[in-house]
Amino acid sequence: MSENTNILLETKNLSKYFTGKKGLLNRQPAQVKAVDHVSLTVNKGETLGLVGESGCGKSTLGRTILRLIPATEGQVLYNGEDILTYDKKKMWEMRRKLQIIFQDPYSSLNPRMTVYDLISAPLEVYKIGTKAERREMVEEILQEVGLDKQYLNRFPHEFSGGQRQRIGIARALILNPEFVVCDEAVSALDVSVRAQVLNLMRNMQQKKNLTYLFISHDLSVVRHISDRIAVMYLGSVAEVAEKAQLYSNPMHPYTKALLSAIPLPDVKKKRQRIILQGDVPSAYNPPSGCKFHTRCPYATDRCKQEIPVLRQMEKGHQVACHRAEELM
């Protein structure tokens, strides 16, 4: 396989297409290429940030990797083995190592289950420990995520958003997973609580040696938590780089515009802002060639016809743009 033994997870040309309903008028069902030939690597113990605007396929990619939705084509290599080929039993074993933290702590916790039931459910599914041992494990993880054990018999509605997200984290981590997808895990939280949860996630990562795929639309949060960052646009990866490289030297015109569009909580710095014209095109009918060409200020005829491939520009920095060299 790969020479780099540090790679935990690798997607190879991973695609997920959703097919619309065949109707009376549209005989050819429309196809949405939510994730379109994505090849990414995630190293052991690192956080890969995945950013992009709504509808760019970042959540779909996260779920396809975990096989929560079936992939259309491609491979997901976990420690060099393609987990998409695993049968049900093998995958069931695998799922212990793969977890997900969802965005909305209000809808991702069953309102009729107590905190203890919620967190111990994975242990019961995998038949781990005796009842007393389970209770001990739940109490321990609860303390680790910063909740008191007196909360064990309470229901989710008795908690604030930040506390609920802590319960979600405890539930995801109780099986000691290796790889955790954080799907907009802090987006629903207020600023002061968000900082608490981000710190908790980083603490847990160091303590338990976790690898995160951190999906978010918030570029300043992603910058804080990630080691490397991948930028997606309409189902494809536009740029992948080390955090410092991406923010100091963005190469893809989309990344540049995206970074310049973030409002900074700083009144002294006035930046030259690149304002993109128009909206993200519909995923049902994506533009030909480079999908970004309709909004790109540097688009040429070549961009309209030829799909750019992700290529290495410098060490650890990949860009999918025909004109990356010229625009440097």
Add this chain to the structure above:
Amino acid sequence: MASLLSVENLQVQFQTKKGINTAVDGVSFSIEKGRILGIVGESGCGKSVTSMSILQLLGSNARISGGSIKLDGKELVGLPEKEMCKIRGNDIAMIFQDPMTALNPTLTIGNQLMEPIMLHQNCNKKEAWTRAVDVLKRVGIAAPEKRMKEYPHQLSGGMRQRVMIAMAVSCEPRLLIADEPTTALDVTIQAQILELMCELREKMGTAIMLITHDMGVVAETADDVLVLYAGKAVEYGSIEDIFERPKHPYTQGLLNSIPRLDEDVEMLNTIEGTVPAPDAMPSGCRFAPRCPYGNPRCMTEKPGVYHAENSLVSCFRYEGEK
């Protein structure tokens, strides 16, 4: 000269099953013509309730229980509904957070845009149509004649928000209240909409009250900032004062807990604890239980509003300063 809008000691109470909750308690601020006031705070701090009470669009379980709201010196609290109708949409207009639920899905963009114009400006249908097309053009919508005949679902999120803004500015209001106008939008679209709002302010001299939880959005657009916490105004000052020299421990904590784009830190600064529930407000300073400087006096006694340099701060630490 009197301010365009001056709100003094506004108090709003909600009747709930558990008793009366004071959602906004003694909030004062003013907006001059052509200025942008940012109102920031976390969920439940009373920022939306404040804006709704200016327009008197509060639900039946809420009432303005104290204070005054003056538009150009004219008292709005206690004004009969009929009078208020003439002000809404004409003198004061509002942009809501979610353009999909704020627009009527069964009416065309044209119909919805023409309604306020015909209602407030005494025009016939033909004139209203021309003015509506004109205002769509002004908010940067391509092919406005075509869009007039379309329905909200045919537009993208950014477009819908532009239509909302067009509708709000169609009668050239003196005050525009924007309640989280870009929260539902992507960053690149957010940048477009914020630019548009600043442009309208320049061209039409509209005063804007911008309500948001995003400190970045405020820093880039507002002139003055009011920071709310749990229904109380904690700090009020110019944008430079708030961001460069924050006084209140809450403002300081809030600014410190935002991940920065220009520096790396291992751990973020946090404000311990959570916002108090509306039915369990601390009896003293509402921020006291989470405040790093909290002392026994803060727990029992409510702080007044004190001058600290150019800002107004509600914290005992600035009591002596003048």
